[in-house]
Each structure stands twice: as structure tokens, then as C-alpha cells.
Amino acid sequence: MKTTMQRKVIVIPCSGIGKALGSISREATYEVVESLRKGVTETTCLALITSGDEETLQLVKTNKCITVDGCPLQCAQKNVKLVDGELAASFRVVDTLKENRRLKPKSVTFLDRDGQELASLLAKQVAEKVDELLKE
Amino acid sequence: MVDLPEKKVGIISCSGEACVEGTISRVATRLVLEKLRTEKTVTICLPLFLAGGKEERAFAKCYPTITVDGCDKLCAKIATERYSGKPASSIVVTDLNGNKNCSTTGPKRKLDDQAMGLAEKVAERIAQEVDEVLNHWK
Amino acid sequence: MSEYLQTVFDKFELRVHKEYHYTEDGLWVKIEASKVRVGVSDYLQRTGGDVAFVEVVKQGSTIERQAEFGTLETAKTTVSLPSPVSGTIEQVNGALSEKPELVNSDPYGEGWLVTLAPRNLEDDLKTLVNADQYFELMLKNLETEHRKLEVR
Numbered sequence: 044m045k046t047t048m049q050r051k052v053i054v055i056p057c058s059g060i061g062k063a064l065g066s067i068s069r070e071a072t073y074e075v076v077e078s079l080r081k082g083v084t085e086t087t088c089l090a091l092i093t094s095g096d097e098e099t100l101q102l103v104k105t106n107k108c109i110t111v112d113g114c115p116l117q118c119a120q121k122n123v124k125l126v127d128g129e130l131a132a133s134f135r136v137v138d139t140l141k142e143n144r145r146l147k148p149k150s151v152t153f154l155d156r157d158g159q160e161l162a163s164l165l166a167k168q169v170a171e172k173v174d175e176l177l178k179e
Numbered sequence: 180m181v182d183l184p185e186k187k188v189g190i191i192s193c194s195g196e197a198c199v200e201g202t203i204s205r206v207a208t209r210l211v212l213e214k215l216r217t218e219k220t221v222t223i224c225l226p227l228f229l230a231g232g233k234e235e236r237a238f239a240k241c242y243p244t245i246t247v248d249g250c251d252k253l254c255a256k257i258a259t260e261r262y263s264g265k266p267a268s269s270i271v272v273t274d275l276n277g278n279k280n281c282s283t284t285g286p287k288r289k290l291d292d293q294a295m296g297l298a299e300k301v302a303e304r305i306a307q308e309v310d311e312v313l314n315h316w317k
Numbered sequence: 318m319s320e321y322l323q324t325v326f327d328k329f330e331l332r333v334h335k336e337y338h339y340t341e342d343g344l345w346v347k348i349e350a351s352k353v354r355v356g357v358s359d360y361l362q363r364t365g366g367d368v369a370f371v372e373v374v375k376q377g378s379t380i381e382r383q384a385e386f387g388t389l390e391t392a393k394t395t396v397s398l399p400s401p402v403s404g405t406i407e408q409v410n411g412a413l414s415e416k417p418e419l420v421n422s423d424p425y426g427e428g429w430l431v432t433l434a435p436r437n438l439e440d441d442l443k444t445l446v447n448a449d450q451y452f453e454l455m456l457k458n459l460e461t462e463h464r465k466l467e468v469r
Binding site: 056058059061065070072073077086087090091093094096116118119121122151152 | 258
């Protein structure tokens with residue numbers, strides 16, 4: 044039986060490769076799981092969820108999940124819902140962008156300064172949501 | 180009517196977050212798109228492809244594809260075969276690196292010099308495969 | 318028969334509505350009885366990127382042809398919107414404040430920007446191109462500008 048100490052929140056980015064928004068979703072996720080909420084969060088590959096990897100499906104069905112999508116197409120959210128993952132919250136990079144209009148991330152492969160800043164801002168929002176979910 | 184280039188290759192890359200090879204796969208694909216074979220390649224966004232992206236799937240059905248996977252779980256290859264058809268070529272980063280398992284320790288998002296070197300090597304390999312596919316397609 | 322001219326470039330399907338008029342910048346004009354409806358073309362939304370904000374002048378404002386009546390703020394840039402006709406803004410698409418992504422997902426339909434009561438429509442139409450002409454322009458632009466196209 045899962046104890047409180049073992050509970051984790053799974054943060055799943057879209058990691059879309061065509062736009063800076065996808066790169067930012069990925070970077071924000073890493074910031075949360077490797078730094079801000081290390082030890083109580085984990086990430087996994089969206090493609091493993093969709094390909095039906097048993098271990099990954101088990102992970103997303105037995106832990107609360109937060110999806111971090113780049114754009115309004117919300118591929119991560121859609122795919123997690125499709126497999127009946129325990130979707131607890133969804134974020135979109137484009138919403139953080141709307142709150143920070145001065146930032147104009149252009150670079151996709153390696154984030155530029157605006158991209159990095161957006162990722163950090165989003166990571167903090169996700170981290171706060173993680174705290175809320177862990178209290179429940 | 181302007182004569183548009185028609186022969187292009189779609190690159191479908193995993194972007195796996197679980198290991199550094201996913202990041203390498205992603206970076207290598209972007210290097211091919213941005214520098215090595217700019218005019219000849221298109222990148223297919225795997226999450227959009229999986230979620231039913233019409234344009235992504237249509238392209239992958241009509242044009243040759245190369246899949247680039249970080250590890251032997253082969254998510255990009257499996258998805259391509261499932262939704263659009265067998266890729267013309269498949270590359271697995273761990274094969275090029277001599278490892279069979281993903282590296283789950285160490286920096287995953289920021290590639291160190293060694294990982295960046297591998298990304299460049301993978302990019303060169305993808306570019307060679309692009310050339311071969313296009314030659315075969317003539 | 319389709320109401321669009323369309324082409325596929327790389328993986329992108331790019332459409333031009335056959336019945337609209339266009340500026341060379343990529344704004345479209347649809348004539349509707351006594352008013353005109355204005356929006357952006359598929360190509361313009363694709364090169365501009367994901368729209369985060371749409372800002373246009375207020376209802377009731379008068380605007381001269383080629384004067385800026387608004388902007389699209391996208392993830393990567395700000396796109397200026399020069400008015401294709403002179404006239405008075407009758408309606409502003411209120412849906413875009415909550416869902417600016419409609420400009421990307423349905424540029425010729427729900428993503429319309431404003432309607433105007435035109436002042437010199439006959440003269441202003443002479444400065445616009447028809448769908449076939451815009452389609453050719455778009456194809457020429459694609460050769461040089463295609464790397465700006467965004468995944469949708």
C-alpha cells in the first residue's frame with residue numbers, strides 16, 4: 044500500500060519539437076522534478092504513455108498527474124486522458140506567456156533568455172500545484 | 180505557377196524526458212532541420228502525431244520518414260508504424276552510443292560536452308540517412 | 318467543390334478562401350451586404366505563430382485604409398494589422414479575448430477580427446487582390462519564407 048512518503052506527482056510535458064512552447068514545457072518540467080520539488084515528483088515520456096508501456100500506464104493511473112502543454116492543442120492532456128490517467132491539473136505555456144507579455148521566446152532547440160525565464164515562471168506555478176495535490 | 184520542392188523527409192523524434200538520450204534525440208533532429216538538411220527535412224511533432232494531428236499523420240503517410248529514438252523502447256518508430264506506415268529508416272541513439280539502457284542519471288536537459296558530441300554524431304547519421312532515402316526516392 | 322484554394326507545403330495545409338479579397342500582407346475582406354468582415358489569412362496566422370492576444374481599436378472608431386486597426390501578439394512576435402478599407406468599426410470579435418487561438422484554428426471563420434461599415438469600398442477594393450492572385454503571392458513567399466511556418 045502506498046504510504047504518504049511514497050506518493051509522487053507525475054509531471055508530463057508535451058515536449059513538442061516544432062515550437063519554443065514545447066521546449067519550454069519540457070524545461071519547466073525538468074525544473075520541477077530535478078530542482079523545485081525533487082523527490083516528490085517524477086516525469087515520464089508522453090510517448091510511453093501512448094504506446095501502452097505497462098510500467099508507465101501503471102504510474103499515471105496510480106499517481107496524480109499534472110500535464111504541461113506548450114500550446115492550446117494540449118497534446119499531453121489529451122493523451123493522458125485517453126489512457127484514463129489520474130489527471131489532476133493541466134498547465135499551458137501559452138497561458139504563462141499571456142501573463143508575461145514582455146517575453147518573446149524565439150529559439151526552439153536551445154532556449155533563449157526569454158524562454159528560460161518563462162520556463163522558470165511556469166515551473167513555480169507547477170510546483171505550487173504539486174504542493175496542493177500532495178496535501179490532499 | 181512556382182515549382183515547389185516536393186521531395187522531403189519527415190523526421191519523427193522521441194523527446195523522452197526519462198533519459199538523456201531523449202534530449203539527444205531531440206537536439207540531433209533539430210540540428211538536422213536547422214543546419215544540416217534544412218531544405219530537405221520536416222520535423223513531425225510526436226505528441227501531436229500521437230494525439231491525432233492531421234497534418235503530421237498525412238505527411239508521414241505520403242512522404243518517407245526517419246524515426247529517431249532515444250532508447251530501445253522505440254516510441255517514435257512504433258507510433259509511426261501504427262499511424263502512418265513503416266519508416267524508411269530508424270535510428271536509436273543508444274545503439275550509436277554502445278549502451279543498451281537509457282542513462283537515467285546525470286543531466287538530462289542540458290547536454291554536457293560528451294552528450295552534445297553524441298547529439299552531433301546522431302545528427303550526422305540522420306543527415307546521411309536523409310540523403311540515402313532521397314537518392315532512393317529519385 | 319471546395320470553397321478554398323489550397324496547397325500543401327511540407328506538412329502544412331494552407332488555404333485561401335475563394336470568395337474573399339486580400340491585401341498583399343495577408344488580411345482578408347469578406348463583403349457582407351452593407352458591411353465588410355476582416356480577418357487574417359491561413360498563411361499569415363501560420364507564419365505569425367500561436368496568437369496570445371488580439372488587440373483592435375474600439376467599436377465605433379473610424380479608420381483609414383492602411384492605418385493600423387490592431388495587432389496580433391503571438392508567442393514570438395507582434396503582427397501589425399493595417400486596415401484593408403476605410404470605414405467605421407461596427408463589431409469586434411469578442412470571442413478572441415478568451416480564445417485568441419481561434420485566429421489560428423479557424424482564420425476564415427470564427428477567427429474573424431472586426432466588421433466595418435466601409436466608406437469608399439469601390440475604390441478600396443481596387444487596392445486588393447483576389448483569391449487567385451493572393452494564392453500565387455503566397456506560393457512565391459513560401460519558397461523564401463517557409464521556415465517561419467509554425468506547427469499547428
